[in-house]
Amino acid sequence: MNASAIQKKAEFFALAAAAITSYIVPAFAEPAPMNKVTAPPVKGPAPKNQVDGWKILQKSKFFGDEEILISPLGLKVYNIRSFRTLVMTPPFQTVTVYNLQNKFVCKIPWKAYRCPVAKTFALFNQFELSNIPVVKTGKPVLTNGYTVTTYQTTRSYDAQQQILRNTDHVPSSNPGHFEVKVSTDFGERPEVSSTLCRHFGSPIVKGVPMEVIISDLNNTPTAYVHTVKSTKLKVSTKDFIVPGGLKTVASPQQVEAGNMSPEAMQLF
Numbered sequence: 001m002n003a004s005a006i007q008k009k010a011e012f013f014a015l016a017a018a019a020i021t022s023y024i025v026p027a028f029a030e031p032a033p034m035n036k037v038t039a040p041p042v043k044g045p046a047p048k049n050q051v052d053g054w055k056i057l058q059k060s061k062f063f064g065d066e067e068i069l070i071s072p073l074g075l076k077v078y079n080i081r082s083f084r085t086l087v088m089t090p091p092f093q094t095v096t097v098y099n100l101q102n103k104f105v106c107k108i109p110w111k112a113y114r115c116p117v118a119k120t121f122a123l124f125n126q127f128e129l130s131n132i133p134v135v136k137t138g139k140p141v142l143t144n145g146y147t148v149t150t151y152q153t154t155r156s157y158d159a160q161q162q163i164l165r166n167t168d169h170v171p172s173s174n175p176g177h178f179e180v181k182v183s184t185d186f187g188e189r190p191e192v193s194s195t196l197c198r199h200f201g202s203p204i205v206k207g208v209p210m211e212v213i214i215s216d217l218n219n220t221p222t223a224y225v226h227t228v229k230s231t232k233l234k235v236s237t238k239d240f241i242v243p244g245g246l247k248t249v250a251s252p253q254q255v256e257a258g259n260m261s262p263e264a265m266q267l268f
Helices: 003-023 118-125 155-166 190-200 252-257
Strands: 051-060 064-071 074-079 084-088 094-099 104-109 135-143 146-152 175-183 208-216 221-235
Touching: 051 208, 074 190, 084 190, 084 252, 094 252, 104 252, 146 208, 155 175, 190 208
Parallel strands: none
Antiparallel strands: 051 064, 051 221, 064 074, 074 084, 084 094, 094 104, 135 146, 146 175, 175 208, 208 221
């Protein structure tokens, strides 16, 4: 390998390190107070035709504190750290991602949406969460006011991963066991639960992801998604309005990355 190739490889991994450091945050940091995790106000018509909805405060290893609003009128995911907001409204065929800080917006078909940092995560960890096979286990359990169904990897999958590790085919950081707890108590449509699964990069199952726990091949568990609090409330169409005056970009990754260099954005 010549000097030029070595330099380019070093530059690539430097960009990757900067990207992963910026967007993957500790899973167990103290949650922000609920009164601070609030999407910026958007001008619009006075609230009317209010319906029941849910506000869910979650912590994600990828994104930090996020506030999720779910109702028959729409889905909104607001990130307190990056100011990125995801919105879906009836007929729930389009995902809109915008950021009031960098003034970017992107609209794509809901089936095309994927975790904004999935590519970077896969680069460093050599696997994609969405490719992990899971099956439903046990019966639904009432937890914190909502019913939870658990999906996890099978014993045969877990055993196979250990064999691959022992024969040096995969690193110890690969998932040895995966578990996701979901709830269907929020009145969400299939497109909404699927989009939230894609948002966290997890396997697509029926329900809103409430907890995602991965144990590596050393049996060390990591919480990738943790629900801090859920609150029932009234919502209206005003809660899901996308503001005007934003610059349209080609992908949600550009909204997430903001003003990063083109080379760094390739990692997303």
